[in-house]
Amino acid sequence: MSFELLGEAIIAGVLLGCFYAAVSVGLSVAFGLLDVPQIAHPAFLVLGAYGAYFLGSFGLDPLLAGVLLTPVFFLAGLAVYRFYHAAFESRGTDAGLRGLALFFGIAFIVEVLLILSFGVDQRMVEAVYIGKSVALGDVRIPMRMLVAFLVALVLITGLSLYLSGTFTGRAIKAVAQDQTALALMGADPVRIKQWAFGIATGTCALAGALLIIVTPVEPGLGRLYIGRTFCVAVLAGLGSMPGTLVAGIILGIAESIVLTSLGASWAPAVAFGLLLLVLAVRPAGLFGQR
Amino acid sequence: MKFPCRAVLRIIGAIAAALSVCAVLTSAHAQSKPPIRIGLSIAQTGPLSSAGKSGLVALEIWRDDVNAGGGLLGRPVELVVYDDQSNPSMTPGIYTKLLDVDKVDLLVAPYATNPTAPIMPLMKQRDRLLIGNFALDVNTRIRHDKYFNNQPWASARDSADPYLGLCRKLGAKTIAILAADAEFAQNLAGGIRAGLKDYGLQPVYDQNYPPNTVEFSSMIRAIRAKKPDAVFVASYPSDSSAIIRSVNEIGIGDDVMLFGGGMVGLQYASIMESLGSGLNGVVNYHTWAPEKTMDFPGIRDFLTRYQARAKQANVDPLGFYLPPFDYAIGQILAQAVTETGSLDHKVLAKYIREHETKSIVGSIRYGPTGEWANPRIVYVQFRGIADKNLDQFRSAGKQVIVAPDAFKTGEVIPFSQARN
Numbered sequence: 001m002s003f004e005l006l007g008e009a010i011i012a013g014v015l016l017g018c019f020y021a022a023v024s025v026g027l028s029v030a031f032g033l034l035d036v037p038q039i040a041h042p043a044f045l046v047l048g049a050y051g052a053y054f055l056g057s058f059g060l061d062p063l064l065a066g067v068l069l070t071p072v073f074f075l076a077g078l079a080v081y082r083f084y085h086a087a088f089e090s091r092g093t094d095a096g097l098r099g100l101a102l103f104f105g106i107a108f109i110v111e112v113l114l115i116l117s118f119g120v121d122q123r124m125v126e127a128v129y130i131g132k133s134v135a136l137g138d139v140r141i142p143m144r145m146l147v148a149f150l151v152a153l154v155l156i157t158g159l160s161l162y163l164s165g166t167f168t169g170r171a172i173k174a175v176a177q178d179q180t181a182l183a184l185m186g187a188d189p190v191r192i193k194q195w196a197f198g199i200a201t202g203t204c205a206l207a208g209a210l211l212i213i214v215t216p217v218e219p220g221l222g223r224l225y226i227g228r229t230f231c232v233a234v235l236a237g238l239g240s241m242p243g244t245l246v247a248g249i250i251l252g253i254a255e256s257i258v259l260t261s262l263g264a265s266w267a268p269a270v271a272f273g274l275l276l277l278v279l280a281v282r283p284a285g286l287f288g289q290r
Numbered sequence: 291m292k293f294p295c296r297a298v299l300r301i302i303g304a305i306a307a308a309l310s311v312c313a314v315l316t317s318a319h320a321q322s323k324p325p326i327r328i329g330l331s332i333a334q335t336g337p338l339s340s341a342g343k344s345g346l347v348a349l350e351i352w353r354d355d356v357n358a359g360g361g362l363l364g365r366p367v368e369l370v371v372y373d374d375q376s377n378p379s380m381t382p383g384i385y386t387k388l389l390d391v392d393k394v395d396l397l398v399a400p401y402a403t404n405p406t407a408p409i410m411p412l413m414k415q416r417d418r419l420l421i422g423n424f425a426l427d428v429n430t431r432i433r434h435d436k437y438f439n440n441q442p443w444a445s446a447r448d449s450a451d452p453y454l455g456l457c458r459k460l461g462a463k464t465i466a467i468l469a470a471d472a473e474f475a476q477n478l479a480g481g482i483r484a485g486l487k488d489y490g491l492q493p494v495y496d497q498n499y500p501p502n503t504v505e506f507s508s509m510i511r512a513i514r515a516k517k518p519d520a521v522f523v524a525s526y527p528s529d530s531s532a533i534i535r536s537v538n539e540i541g542i543g544d545d546v547m548l549f550g551g552g553m554v555g556l557q558y559a560s561i562m563e564s565l566g567s568g569l570n571g572v573v574n575y576h577t578w579a580p581e582k583t584m585d586f587p588g589i590r591d592f593l594t595r596y597q598a599r600a601k602q603a604n605v606d607p608l609g610f611y612l613p614p615f616d617y618a619i620g621q622i623l624a625q626a627v628t629e630t631g632s633l634d635h636k637v638l639a640k641y642i643r644e645h646e647t648k649s650i651v652g653s654i655r656y657g658p659t660g661e662w663a664n665p666r667i668v669y670v671q672f673r674g675i676a677d678k679n680l681d682q683f684r685s686a687g688k689q690v691i692v693a694p695d696a697f698k699t700g701e702v703i704p705f706s707q708a709r710n
Contacts, residue, residue, distance in 0.1 A: 008511050016505050111335070119604035120339035121560035122528055131568065133539040142507060142539040215504055216531040216564070220336045220376075224502040259508040265471055265498045 008139050009260040010253055015145040017252025019214055021245045022152035023207045023225060024232035025159060029200035031230070032239030033176040034193050036084065037100040042222035042229055043107035044201055048073065048208015049123075049217040050114055056125040063127070063151065066209025070202045077201025080106070081194045107222060114219035122216040130213060148210045152245070155206060159199075160241040172196040176239055227272075235275050237288025247286055250274065325368035326361070326633065328353075328623070329394030331384040332401045332423070336376025337526055340558050342401045344606040345423065346371060347599050348613035349398075351592070352620030362627045370394050374405050378473075381405045382412055389416060395633050398619055399423045399439075401612065403474035410434060419635035419642075421619050422660070424612060426477045429660050436639040437660040440619050442577050442651070442668075444661035446481025449575060452669050452693035453522065453551050454482065454489040456573060456702050460547040462519035466495035468509060468533075469552075475524035478552035482522050494518050503529065506536040513542065520548040527555030531565060538568045547704040550574040556672075557611035559680055566677035571708030573671045578610045578651070579689040583697040584668075588650040589614055608683060618649035669693040671702055 023045055030038035048069060055065035088099045129143040163169035171192045174182045179189040211217060232251060236243030251271050258267045278286060330349075333342030353367050361367055370392050374380045381400050388394050397413075399406045399422045406425035413420045414434040422428070422439030427446055429437045443449045457465065465486065469479035476498070486493060494516040499509065510533070513521060521542065525533055530553040542549060550572040555561045557576055562569065578584055596609045596617075606613075625647050626638045647654045657663040670689035675682065682688050690700035 002515070005511065005515055009508055012505070012507050012511070019505075115335060115339075120335065120343055121558065121606065122340065122531060122555070122564070123560070124531065124564040131535065131538055140540040142536070144539075145505070145507070216528050216561075218337065218340070218528065220339075221528070228502075256505075256508045259499070259503075260512045263497050265500060267503070268500050 004138065005260055006257070009256045011136070011139060011141065012145070013253030013256030014249055015141065015149045015252070016256055017249030018152035018245065019145065019148040019210060019248070020228060020232050020252055021248030022148060022155055022203075022210050024229040024236075024248060025152075025156055025241065025244050026200040026203035026207065027229045027233045028236060028239055028241065028244045029159070029172075029203070030197055032233055032236070033172060034196055034200075035176075036081070036193075036197060037097075038103055038197075038200065039100060039226065040103040040107040040110065041200075041204065042225035043110040044073070044204035045208045045211055045225060045229075046114065046217055046219065046222045047110050048205040049212035049221075050118060050208075050219075051205060052209035052212050053118075053123045053125055053217070056127075061127055062125045062209045062213055063147070063206075066206040069205035069209075073205040074198040074202035077198035078194055080201065081197035084197075085190055085194070111219045111222065118219070120218060122218045123212065124216045125212050127213065144213050148214055151206065151210055152248075155203060156241050156245045159203070162199075163241060168192070168195060172199075173239075231272065231275050235278055235285055237282075237285030240285070240287035243285060243287030250286075323361075323365040325366045326363070326396065326627070327368050327370050327392065327394040328396045328398060329370040329385075329388035329392055330398035330400065330423075331372040331374040331381055331388075331405070333376040333405070334373035337528065338376035338402050338405070340527060340555075340560070340606060341424075341612045342376070343603065344596075344600065344609050345401050345612040345616040347603050347605055348592075348596060348609070348616035349620060351595060351599065352617045352624075356620065356624060362624060363631065363633070374400050376402075376405065378404045378408050381409050385409045385412055389418070396623055396627075396638075397421070398623075399425060401616075403428060403477065404472055407473055410437070413437065417635070419639050421622060423616065423619060426474055433659065435643075435660075436635055438622070438639075438642050438656050439661050440615055440622060440654070442615075442662060442666045444657060444659075444663075444665040446477045447484055448481070448665045449478060449552070449667050450481030450485045452667065453548075453573070453575075454485045454491065456548055456669065456693055457491060457520045458489050459702060460520070460704060462547055463490065463492060464494045464516075464518045465491045465520045465522060466513045466516055466518040467493060467497070467522050467524075468495070468513065469498050469524040470526055470529060471498040471500050472526070474554070475526065475552065478524040479522070482524075482551070491520070499529075501526065501529075504532070506533045507540055510536045510540055510542060514540075517543055517545045519545055521546055522551040523549070524552035525554065527558065527561060530555040531561055534565050534568050534572065542705075544706055546706070548573055548702070549705045559606050559608040559683065562608075562675075562683055563678070563680045566679070567675050569672040569675050571672065571703070571705045573669050573692060573702060573705075576611070576668050576670045576689065576691075578614055579668065579670050579691060580610070580684055581686050581689070581691050581697070581699045583691060583699055586650055586652045587648075592617055592650050607680065614651050618647075618651045618654065621649040622647045622654065666694070666697065668697050671700070671708060673700075673703070673708055 027041045030036045051069045052062040052065040132143045133140040175192045232247045235247035255267045258270045333339045372384045401423045403425045407428045410432045419436045424441045469475045556574045626641045630641050655663045668691045671692045691697050692702040
C-alpha cells in the first residue's frame with residue numbers, strides 16, 4: 001500500500017468516521033446518558049432520511065429539511081419517552097428489558113409505515129454537493145462526505161457545549177449520574193430525561209438527512225446501523241460527546257484502511273475487534289468515567 | 291329484398307349473451323371447486339423487496355388471467371404468499387409450513403439465489419416440484435430432478451462469458467473484481483474468475499466486501515490505483531447505487547474500458563432514474579430491455595398491464611427485470627398442468643423436462659440440471675442517459691444490447707468514450 005493511498009484512506013476514514021459519529025450521537029444521549037434501550041434509534045434515522053427525501057421532493061435542500069424536521073422529531077421524542085416512562089420505567093426494575101421490546105416494536109412500525117408510504121424502492125436526494133468532488137492535491141474527496149464531516153462537527157460541538165454550558169444540559173448529565181440527588185436539588189428527573197430523549201430523537205432528523213445525502217436509503221436500512229451505532233456509542237464511553245466523535249473517527253479510519261489494503265471482508269472484523277480491544281483495556285470506553 | 295339488419299343484430303346479440311352466460315357459468319363452476327393452491331415466499335421487505343414486490347404483482351396478474359379463463363383443470367388458482375424479508379434463514383421454515391400446514395398443491399421458489407439455496411435440500415428430501423425464481427447455480431451440487439429454474443442464464447459461467455468476450459473485444463488485458471460477500475454475487479464473480487485464463491485476462495484486484503458496507507470510495511480508490519483495463523462488479527441494489535456514485539465522484543481512471551457486469555439494481559426504475567447520467571457507459575447484465583431483438587410475443591401487452599397495476603401497488607413502474615419472468619413461471623405451471631391434466635409432481639416434472647413452454651419471455655426448454663437449455667442473459671450499455679427522466683428508459687437506444695451476438699443492437703463503446 002503506497003503512502004499516497006494510505007493518506008487518501010486516512011482522509012476518507014476521518015470523513016466517514018464523522019458521519020458515523022453524527023448518526024450515533026443521539027444514541028449516546030439516549031443509551032449512554034439516560035440508560036434507555038433505544039434500539040429504534042436507527043429506525044428514527046431512516047425516518048429522518050425519508051423526511052428529508054419527502055421535503056426534498058418540493059425542492060428543499062436535504063440539510064435544510066433535516067433542520068426543519070428537528071423540532072418535529074424533538075416533540076416525537078418527548079411523546080415516546082413519556083409513554084416509555086409511564087408504561088415501563090415507572091413500573092419496575094426490569095424496564096430496560098421490557099423497554100427493549102417496546103423499541104423493537106417501534107422500529108418495526110416505523111419500517112412498515114415507510115414501506116406503506118414510500119414503497120420498498122431505494123430513495124436518493126439531489127443537492128448541489130451530491131455527485132461532485134473537491135480536489136485536495138491529487139486526492140479527490142466526495143463533497144457529500146465533506147458536508148457530513150462539517151455537520152457532524154457542528155452537531156457534536158453544539159451538543160457538547162449545551163450539555164456542559166447550560167443548566168438543563170448539566171441536569172441531563174446529572175440525571176445520568178444520580179437521579180435521587182438531582183431530585184433533592186429540586187429538579188424533576190423524569191422531565192429532564194424526557195427533554196434529553198427529545199434532544200436525542202431530534203438529532204435523528206439532521207443525522208437522517210446526512211444518511212440520505214451519504215447513501216441511498218430503503219425502509220429496512222436501519223437494521224444495518226444497529227450494530228454500528230451501538231459500537232460507536234459503547235466505544236466512546238457511554239454518554240460522551242467528544243468520545244462519540246473520536247470513536248466514530250477511529251472506526252472510520254480503521255474501516256477505510258482495511259477496505260483499501262487488507263481486503264473489504266476484514267472491515268467488520270477489524271472494527272469490532274477494535275471495540276473488544278478497547279473495552280478490554282478500558283471497560284468504560286474511551287471517554288467513559290463510570 | 292331488404293337486408294334484415296335487425297334480425298342479424300338480434301342473432302349476434304343472442305350469441306354474445308349466450309357466450310357471456312357460458313363464460314360466467316364456467317367461471318362460477320371453477321370458483322365452486324376447491325382452488326389449486328400455489329405456495330411461495332417472496333421478499334416484500336428488505337433489500338430484495340424492490341424486485342420481489344414487482345414479481346408478486348406479475349404472478350397476481352397471471353393468477354387473474356388464469357381465473358378469468360376458467361382456472362386450471364376447472365379449478366380456480368390461489369396464491370399462498372409469505373414475506374421472507376429477504377432473509378435466507380426464513381425460507382426453510384416458510385416452505386416447511388407451505389408443505390405441512392398449508393398443504394399447497396404447487397410450489398414456486400423464493401425470489402433470488404440467497405433465499406432459494408437453503409430450501410433446496412428440503413425440496414430434494416420431500417421430492418417436490420419447484421419452479422425457481424432467479425436463483426443462480428443452486429442446483430449444481432444438489433441435483434434435484436424436479437427443480438426448474440426460470441431465469442435466462444444457466445450458470446455463473448454463462449453470465450460471465452459475454453462480459454469476458456466484451457473485455458477481449460476491447461483489448462483488455464487486466465481486470466479488477468469487486469463482489470459482495472453473498473451467494474449470488476459470489477457465484478457471478480466465480481464465473482468471471484473461472485473464465486479469466488480462457489480470455490487472457492490478468493486479475494490485478496480481487497476483493498469481496500461485506501453486505502453492510504456504507505462507503506465505497508476507499509475501494510474505488512484502491513481499484514483506480516491498480517489501473518485495470520476492465521472492472522467487474524457484482525453487487526446488490528444499495529451497493530450498486532453507492533458504487534456508481536463513488537465512481538462518478540472520484541473517478542475510476544482513464545485506463546478502464548469496461549465497467550459494470552453483475553450489478554443488481556441497475557435494472558430497477560427508481561435506481562436508474564436516480565442515477566440518471568451517472569449510468570452512462572456502464573455495461574451491466576439485464577434480462578429484458580426495450581430493444582427490437584427482445585420483442586417476444588405477448589411481452590409488450592403484459593408490460594402495459596403490469597405498468598398500470600404497478601402504479602397502484604407502488605412498485606417498480608417499468609418492470610423489465612423480474613415481472614415478465616414471474617408471469618412466465620405461471621405459464622410454465624399452467625401449460626404443464628393443462629397438458630398433463632395432473633397435479634402430481636412426478637408427472638409435471640417429467641412434462642416440463644421433456645417439453646418446451648411458450649411464454650412471454652420466449653420459448654423455454656430445460657437442460658439436465660433444471661436450468662434453461664438455451665440461456666440468453668444480455669449485457670446492456672447505458673448511453674445518452676439524461677437526469678430525472680424515467681420515460682427515457684422505455685425507449686430503444688438507451689440500454690443498447692452489446693452482447694451476446696444473437697440479441698445485439700449495437701457495438702460496445704469504451705467506458706470513458708461512452709461517458710462523453
